[in-house]
Amino acid sequence: MAKPGVHPATAYLFVAPCALVFAVFTVWPMLFNGWLAFQDYFIASRNTAWNDFANFLVLADSQAFQIALRNSMLLLLTVPLIQGGALGLALLVHRPLPGITFFRATYYLPVVITVSIAGIVWQYVFHHEGILNWLLGLVGLMEPGEGVPWLERGGWSLVAVMAFCFWKYVGYYMVLYLVGLASVPRELQEAAMLDGAGTWARFRHVTWPLLAPVAVLCTLLSTIGALKTFQEVLVLTGGEGDTMTPLLFVYRTAFSGFNFGVAGAASLMFTLVCLLVAALQMRLMGRHNPFTRSE
Amino acid sequence: MRASRWPLIGTRYLGMSVFALFTVFPFLWALSVGLSADPSGIWHFPGAFIPTDPGLGWFNRVFAEMPFFTYVGNSLILSALTVAGVLALTIPCGYALAQMEFPGRRLLFGAILLTLTLPSEVAILPNFVTISRLGLVDSYVGAVLPNLASAFGVFLMKQSFEQLPAEVIDAARVDGAGEWRVLWRVAVPLNLPAVGTLAIFTLVTAWNDYLWPAVVFYTRTKLPISVGVFNDLTGPFAVSTSLVMAAVVMAVVPVIIGFAFTQRLFLAPQALPARA
Numbered sequence: 001m002a003k004p005g006v007h008p009a010t011a012y013l014f015v016a017p018c019a020l021v022f023a024v025f026t027v028w029p030m031l032f033n034g035w036l037a038f039q040d041y042f043i044a045s046r047n048t049a050w051n052d053f054a055n056f057l058v059l060a061d062s063q064a065f066q067i068a069l070r071n072s073m074l075l076l077l078t079v080p081l082i083q084g085g086a087l088g089l090a091l092l093v094h095r096p097l098p099g100i101t102f103f104r105a106t107y108y109l110p111v112v113i114t115v116s117i118a119g120i121v122w123q124y125v126f127h128h129e130g131i132l133n134w135l136l137g138l139v140g141l142m143e144p145g146e147g148v149p150w151l152e153r154g155g156w157s158l159v160a161v162m163a164f165c166f167w168k169y170v171g172y173y174m175v176l177y178l179v180g181l182a183s184v185p186r187e188l189q190e191a192a193m194l195d196g197a198g199t200w201a202r203f204r205h206v207t208w209p210l211l212a213p214v215a216v217l218c219t220l221l222s223t224i225g226a227l228k229t230f231q232e233v234l235v236l237t238g239g240e241g242d243t244m245t246p247l248l249f250v251y252r253t254a255f256s257g258f259n260f261g262v263a264g265a266a267s268l269m270f271t272l273v274c275l276l277v278a279a280l281q282m283r284l285m286g287r288h289n290p291f292t293r294s295e
Numbered sequence: 296m297r298a299s300r301w302p303l304i305g306t307r308y309l310g311m312s313v314f315a316l317f318t319v320f321p322f323l324w325a326l327s328v329g330l331s332a333d334p335s336g337i338w339h340f341p342g343a344f345i346p347t348d349p350g351l352g353w354f355n356r357v358f359a360e361m362p363f364f365t366y367v368g369n370s371l372i373l374s375a376l377t378v379a380g381v382l383a384l385t386i387p388c389g390y391a392l393a394q395m396e397f398p399g400r401r402l403l404f405g406a407i408l409l410t411l412t413l414p415s416e417v418a419i420l421p422n423f424v425t426i427s428r429l430g431l432v433d434s435y436v437g438a439v440l441p442n443l444a445s446a447f448g449v450f451l452m453k454q455s456f457e458q459l460p461a462e463v464i465d466a467a468r469v470d471g472a473g474e475w476r477v478l479w480r481v482a483v484p485l486n487l488p489a490v491g492t493l494a495i496f497t498l499v500t501a502w503n504d505y506l507w508p509a510v511v512f513y514t515r516t517k518l519p520i521s522v523g524v525f526n527d528l529t530g531p532f533a534v535s536t537s538l539v540m541a542a543v544v545m546a547v548v549p550v551i552i553g554f555a556f557t558q559r560l561f562l563a564p565q566a567l568p569a570r571a
Contacts, residue, residue, distance in 0.1 A: 010474050011397035018388035019403060022444035026410050029421035036421075092310055103311045105558045106318050112554050112561070114503040116525035117546045120539065121321040127338075131324060134340040167318070175562055228414050231506055235525065247416045254420040255510065267417035278412035 030271060036264025043258050055265035064252075065266065068244040071158060075226045075245070078162045082222055083215065085166065086173030091203075093174075094181045104178070108171040118168060119235025126150035126160050126236075157241030161233055168232065169225065173218045180214030181207070220281040224274060246270045322547060329353050329541035337536060353541035360538075361527050362516060363545060370502055370519040373438055377501035378494050380443040386490065389452020390478050394464060404453065407446045416506065423510055438511050442501065448493050451566045455489030456482060492565060495557050502550070520546050 037055055039048040059065050093104050110118060125131050133147030142148075150160040184207050192202045230247035237243045239252065246266060254263035323344055328337045330346035330353075337343050357363060391397070392404050422441045423432075431437030459482060467481045468474075483490060505521040512518050518526070524546045528539045554561070 006395045006474055008395075008397035011391045011395040011400075014387040014391035014395070014474070014478075015403060018384040018444050018449065021384060021440065022407065022410075022446075024425065025422055025441040026415075026418065026444060026446070027406065028425070029418035030413070032421035032424070033417060089314065092307060092314075095307075097304065097307065101558070101562070103315055104562050105554070106315045108558070108561055109551070109554065110318060112499055112503070113547060113550055114505060114521045116505045116521050117543055118321075120525065120528050121325055121543055124536065124539075125321050125324075129338040131320065131340060171318070175564065176567075178562070179564065224412065224414075228416065230416055235505070247414065250417060251419065254423075260420065263420055267420070271413060271417055274412060274414050278409070281412065 033264045033267040033271065036260055037268040039261050039264070041260035041264075043260070051261065055261045056269075058259075058262050059265055059269070062262075064244050065246075065249055067242055068246045068249040071243065071245050072227050072229070074158060075162065075165075075229050076223065078165050078226050079219060079222045081162075082166055082170050082173060083219055085170045086218065087177050087211075087215070089170065089174040090177035090181055094178055104174075107174055110168045110170075111172045113168075115168070115231045116235045119164070119232065122160075122164050122167075122236060123151060151237050152241055154242040157237050157243050161229065161236055161243055164236055165226070165229065165232055169222070173222065176214055176218050177211065180211045184210045216284055217281075220277065220284070224277055227270075227273065227277070322544070325540040325543045325547075328537055329544045331537065334535070334537045337540075353535075353537045354545065356538060357542045357545060361532070361542060362523070363542070365516050366518060366520040366523040367549070369517055369523070370521070372435060373504075373508070373519050374498050374501040376435060376439045377442055378497050380439060381445045381448050381497045382490065382494060384443050385445055385448035385452050385493070386483065387478060389449050389454075390456045390482060392449070392453040393456035394459075394482070395474075404449075407449050410446045411450065419507065419510060422507075426511060432511060433513050433517065435517070438508050439501075441507065442504070445497065447566075448497065451489060451493050452486075454566070455486050459485055489565070492560055495560050499553075502553075520549075 038050055038052065040051045040054070041048050089107060093100055093107070127133075128147040128149040130147075132150065133142065136142040137147075148156050151157050188206050189202060192206050197205070228247060229245050230251070233239060233243050233245055233248050234251070239248050244252075247270065250263050250266045250270065253259050253266065257263075327344050327346045328334070330349045330351070331337060332348040332350045332352050336347050392400060418441070426432055426437045426440070429437070431440065463481060463485065464477060467477045472480070502519075503521060504519075505525070508519050509522045509525075512522065515523065515526075524542055528542055532538050532542065
C-alpha cells in the first residue's frame with residue numbers, strides 16, 4: 001500500500017515525534033523493568049547493584065505474591081461469566097425493537113464511567129447494610145441482619161471484585177458480539193427458518209459459526225483483562241481481604257515498599273505472561289481477527 | 296403467527312429492563328441518597344431508592360467543601376492536552392506508515408501493534424522515574440506526556456489513511472503540494488470520521504484515567520475529578536454517606552451527558568475502543 005517516491009527523510013520527520021515518545025514511555029519502561037529485575041536499587045542514592053536472581057527469590061518467598069498469582073487464576077473465572085453474559089445480552093438486544101438504543105447505551109454506561117467513582121459507589125453496595133445484603137435477605141439466601149461485610153472478609157472480597165468486574169465490563173463485550181451478530185446475513189437466518197429450524201438450531205448452526213471468531217477474540221481480551229485486574233481492586237478494597245493481584249503487587253512494592261528491584265522482577269514476569277497470551281491470540285486468530293482486518 | 300409474538304417481545308423487554316436496573320441501581324440509590332435531606336433512611340431498602348424530604352442541600356455542601364470545579368477544570372485541561380497531543384503525534388505517524396515507504400516501517404508498526412496487548416500498568420514505575428528526572432512531577436505535561444504515543448491511535452490512523460483513494464493523494468502530490476500540506480489539507484479532511492472517533496475515544500480514556508494522575512500529582516488543586524473526588528470521598532468526606540453520594544452523582548453526570556451525545560461511536564464501533 002505504501003507509496004514509493006516520497007523521500008525516506010520526509011517519512012522519518014513524520015514518524016519521529018511519535019516514535020520518540022513511544023520509545024521513551026512505552027519501549028524504555030519494558031527494558032528498564034528487565035534491567036531493574038536484576039538490580040538492588042537504592043532510592044536515596046540512586047545507586048544500583050547487580051544481584052543475580054535475588055529479586056526473583058524474594059518473589060518466590062513472598063506470600064503476597066503467591067496470593068496475587070492465586071487470585072489472578074481465580075479471576076479467570078470471570079471470563080466465562082462475562083462472555084456468557086455479554087453474548088446473552090447481545091442476543092437480547094440485537095433486534096431493532098423500539099427503544100433498543102436506550103437499553104444498549106445503558107448496558108454500556110459502566111464501561112465509560114471512571115473506575116474510581118464506580119468503585120466508591122460499589123463500596124457502599126457491598127456495605128454490610130447495603131443493597132446486596134438486602135437483596136440476598138429478600139430472596140431468602142441470608143437471615144436479615146446477618147449480612148456479609150463483603151469487602152472486609154477474605155474470600156468474599158474477591159467475589160465482590162469479580163461482581164464489580166462483571167458489572168463494569170459486560171457491556172463492552174456485548175458491543176463486540178453485536179458487531180459480530182450484525183455480520184450474520186439475514187437471508188441465512190430466514191432460509192434456516194423456512195427449512196423449519198428452531199431457535200436453538202438456528203443459533204447453533206447459522207449464528208454461532210459466524211460468531212465464533214468474535215467469541216475467541218473476546219475470550220482472549222477478557223483473559224488478558226482478568227489477568228490485569230488492578231485498579232478495580234485498588235478502588236474497592238485497596239488490596240485488603242486477600243485481594244492482592246500481580247499488578248497491585250507491582251504497584252505496592254514500588255510505591256509503598258520502594259523496592260524497585262522486586263517490582264521490576266514481578267513486572268518482567270507479568271509482561272512475559274501477557275506476551276504468551278498475546279502470542280496465543282495471534283496464533284489462534286491469525287488474519288481472521290474481525291477488528292484488525294485491513295481491506 | 297403475529298399474535299403469538301407479543302408475549303415473546305414482552306419477555307424480551309422484561310429481560311432488558313431487569314438488566315438495565317442491574318446496570319444503574321448503584322447510581323439510582325446514590326441519586327436518592329444525595330437528594331434526601333434526611334439521611335436516616337438511606338440503609339432501609341427498598342425505601343432508600345426514593346428520596347425522603349428531597350432537596351439539594353448535600354449538593355450545595357459538596358460545592359462548598361470540595362473544589363469540584365477546580366477538579367472539573369483540571370480534567371478538561373488534561374483531556375484537551377491529551378487529545379491534542381495524541382492527534383498531533385499519531386496523525387502524521389499513521390499517515391507515513393500508510394502512505395510512505397521507508398526502511399524500518401514494518402518494524403515500527405510491528406512494535407506498536409505488539410504493545411497493544413502488553414500491560415501498560417507495569418510502565419508506571421519506569422515512567423515515574425523518567426518523569427521525575429525530567430523534573431515534570433506534579434505538572435500537567437508530566438501527567439499527559441506518557442499517554443501521547445497511543446498505539447491504538449497509530450493503528451487506527453494507519454488503517455484509515457490506507458482506505459483513502461490513492462488517486463486523490465497522488466493528484467495532490469502531482470500538483471506540487473508538499474507531503475505536510477497533502478496530509479493536513481487533503482488527507483485529514485477526507486479522514487475526519489476516523490479522526491473524530493480517535494478524538495472521542497482518547498477523550499474518554501483521558502477523562503477516566505485514574506492511576507497515572509494519582510501517581511504523578513501531589514498538589515490537590517491540580518488533580519482531575521477521577522483522583523480528586525476519589526481522594527476526598529475516601530478521606531475527609533467518608534463520614535457522611537449523603538455527601539459522598541451527592542459528589543458521586545456530580546462526578547458521573549458529565550460523563551453521562553457526554554456519552555449520550557456520542558454513544559453511536561461506542562455502540563457501533565469501526566475500531567476496537569480500549570476497555571477502560
